[in-house]
Amino acid sequence: KQEVTQIPAALSVPEGENLVLNCSFTDSAIYNLQWFRQDPGKGLTSLLLIQSSQREQTSGRLNASLDKSSGRSTLYIAASQPGDSATYLCAVEGGGSYIPTFGRGTSLIVHP
């Protein structure tokens, strides 16, 4: 059974910092990994999808990397802004299943 862990559970940083969110998974035979953002009381917004053959994906100030052999993905946020404050979730599909399995998320606060 795939298990997904996200570290840290919470993070508070001053505006302008570069930061890294971590996602680890137990079964390296993944199909893809997806990063989501969730604002309080809202739904999930897809940020990046990394396919199994890719090492990284970039969108604006976001860069997600994937290392299947070590069972890890990182989401790098450059020059953080207060508007980046949200919970970030990673979801993994793989191990013979297309069902997204989620970590518990990292709650990020960027203060001015």
Place this chain on the structure above:
Amino acid sequence: NAGVTQTPKFRVLKTGQSMTLLCAQDMNHEYMYWYRQDPGMGLRLIHYSVGEGTTAKGEVPDGYNVSRLKKQNFLLGLESAAPSQTSVYFCASNLGQANTEAFFGQGTRLTVV
């Protein structure tokens, strides 16, 4: 393109009442899912479907039933609501193929009193 639509968005139930949550997708996706989200718990899978007419249990299926009579719709039923079912419910869908994205509805906030 509406994506994944959930109805209702909010609901308050009394203990013992029943209700059905509706999920509709217009992307011709084979796979559909129901998750619940509780504080600090991430998203946990309740039930899922890999195609029209199929359903299967997820991680936390007790107290819920589902049906997928049409490919585009996935219904989640609570026969006798309990306070422990107070949660935010999310529906999702995907193609059931590698390297494709999962799409989520905006959620249903359910309170059982």
